[in-house]
Amino acid sequence: LATRMRLIKKAYQQLTVDDATADAQTIITYSGAFRVKRLQFGISAAPGIFQNVIDKTVAGIQGVLPYFDDILIAASDEKELANRLETVLHRFAKAGLRLKSDKCKFCLPPVEFLGFEVDATGIHPAKAKVQAIQDAPTPKNKQQLQAFLGLLNFYHSFLKNKATVAEPLHRLLDKNARWTWTGKHKKAFIDVKRLLSSDAVLTHYDGKKPLVLVCDASPHGIGAVLCHKLSSTQEIPIAFYSRTLSATERNYAQIDKEALAVIAGVKKFHEYLYGRQFTIITDHKPLLGFFVPKKETPQILSPRMLRWSILLNAYDYTINYRPGKEIANADALSRLPKQSTENNGSHNPTISRFTERILHE
Missing domain, CATH: 3.30.70 (Alpha-Beta Plaits)
Structure with a gap:
């Protein structure tokens, strides 16, 4: 179940500003100068300031996802949802934030949020x-x-x-x-x-279920699938990822391409993987000799492979081999991934800082 709430129109103006900011926001009109004491639209920093305030207001409440003036509250049953809703409303009242009543929807089995429909079965x-x-x-x-x-x-x-x-x-x-x-x-x-159909579904991430990262590379691209393992034979996808190889990467040896698929997948799903145990699946057996956790890194590796091996040492993983015909999802993604040659994670400051720290310690 879920509840979706929206703050009143002109939500930025619910936030007061300090004297220096109020002076900077002074406007001149035919009736005189007016010193604005609340956050105004059109200020470049306003979206970030507003989002930061909302994030801090609901911090620590499980199942709450704020996106600017749109607030989603999710729970597994009505009692849990009511408790979370009450906590959110108390915090909003304390912070002086007001909601638009006709935009609040309560106890919705499916809810549409940010272009996705979310229900008990997953994300559509x-x-x-x-x-x-x-x-x-x-x-x-x-x-x-x-x-x-x-x-x-x-x-x-x-x-x-x-x-x-x-x-x-x-x-x-x-x-x-x-x-x-x-x-x-x-x-x-x-x-x-x-x-793409409305029947497509990705499962909800569950911190208690085993994680599997299936990776593969082709001559022109790399692909990865993050899954939950339900049984020895059943895996359900949480998300898919793929990208094309740059001109330089296309010249890599196949083992380097396969290793790149692993590294790109780990970086892409860092928030899911870091700090918990997971399994990497590859169809390239030689990687099992190089990316072995809790084992000394072979000195014969190239500098690039050595850097990647050191990076993986920061994660708690095991790596297993699976024939290519059994990892069709990742293989299909790698055959022609989405048109992007960016170094995955470079746009994410958290990943960039993490990678830099690991590789330079």
Whole structure:
């Protein structure tokens, strides 16, 4: 069950500012100068300040997710939800924050939040967003195709077979490719739409269930799937990840590409993996001799592999081999991942600081 609440309109103006800020916000009108004592819209720092205040207000309350003026409260049953809601309301009252009553919805079995529908079974793409993708017209040029794939990539965590299906579309976006829309592109465009349906579901993360990270690499990309292990034969996905290799990375030996897939997957899902035990699955047996936890790192490794091995030492993991035909999810993602050659984690300050600390200690 969930409750969704929204703060009143002009939520920023619920926050008072100090005298120096009030002076800086002074406005001049035909009626004179007015010193503004509350946070105003249009100030570049306002969104960050507001989010920080809301985060601190609900800090420590489980099941509460604030996003600016939108607050989601989730729980496993009505009693737990009522207790969490009461705590949130008390804190809001103490902080002087007011809610918009007609925007508050209580005890919702499914709830739509930030473009996703959340219920007891897991996380689904919102039906309206799915329909918008299904109704997208055939692109007439590279810009329109990029816009469509960008919209689709918002839900990339649900698209386990996008790598294979979207290949002709991505090839059209290559730097030197000429725009020629053929039958294979039309088929790929239709098929990639079918990948995303409102029936797609990712399971909720559960800190008590075993974690498995399945990784794989192809000549042009890397892929990873973070799963919960339910039994010896059943794994359910929490999220999918993939990206293309840069020109330099395409020249790596296969073992380096497979190792890169592991490192990229670990960095991508750092918040899930760090501080708890998990299993890495690879279809490249030689990695088992290099990335062995609690064992001295072989001195024959290249500097790059040595750095990666040291980075993995910060995690509590085991690594197992599984034949490629049994890791189809990660393999499909690696065959043609989403069009991105960024070094995963470089945009995340937490990951960057963590990586720098580990590699320089």
